[in-house]
Amino acid sequence: MIDEEIQYDVKVINAFKRYGDHNVFNGLNMNVSSGSIYGLLGPSGCGKSTLLQCLIGIMELDSGQIDLKAKHLKDVGYMPQNLCLESTLTIKETFEYYGTIYNMDKKNINIKIDELNAFLQLPNLNSLIKDISGGQSRRVSLGVCLLHNPKLIILDEPTVGIDPLLRQEIWNGLTTMVEKHRKTIIITTHYIEEANLANCSFYLTLPVRLSYDYASSTLSPVVDLGPR
């Protein structure tokens, strides 16, 4: 397929970002095609979360350009690494709160709650956020990200602290969203094996000047390696 035929939901062009004198990325380029899962893999501290925060606009690049096809907030779902759930709400109230922010009606919110409950195997919906486990909170946070049915889904380590069987279910669910509903997913993870098992069109990318090739165990000065 020639490049002009591919539709991109996200393009990052020649991006630079530093904290003080620490360069996080230097001339990063990234193209995320519509209806794909794009994985950001890399060692702790290499800049994955920084890149996601720049994509959704809560942090700014020093220079370079980010083009998102999504024009409205409701077209994007973001799950941060540090969960920002209100501890005094129940799980159900949390979904109702975010659903209201996204202007969803009550009936629609309830339909999505049932769907997400089945997909993410949530605990009792009347449980307070402060009383549920870390893995359960992560699942609620993933649910909040998916609640309004966004086209572009940006997930920062969504499966950390979740048991292997459920992690696999979540990967299967994400794959279905891409294959059946043409969602576009950008995800950071340390679980490369699961991504492969889920048969995702997965990319190996470090948002720095080096990329790690798991097949040959080598680092190379390439940012975007393309589909495996």
Ligand SMILES: Nc1ncnc2c1ncn2[C@@H]1O[C@H](COP(=O)(O)OP(=O)(O)OP(=O)(O)O)[C@@H](O)[C@H]1O
């Ligand atoms: N607000 C900040 N001020 C200064 N340095 C920061 C800030 N946020 C991140 N950093 C540094 O920038 C680098 C990239 O951080 P980032 O959180 O993006 O990495 P990461 O790849 O997501 O790591 P992890 O896999 O551990 O989540 C790290 O060295 C981190 O210490």
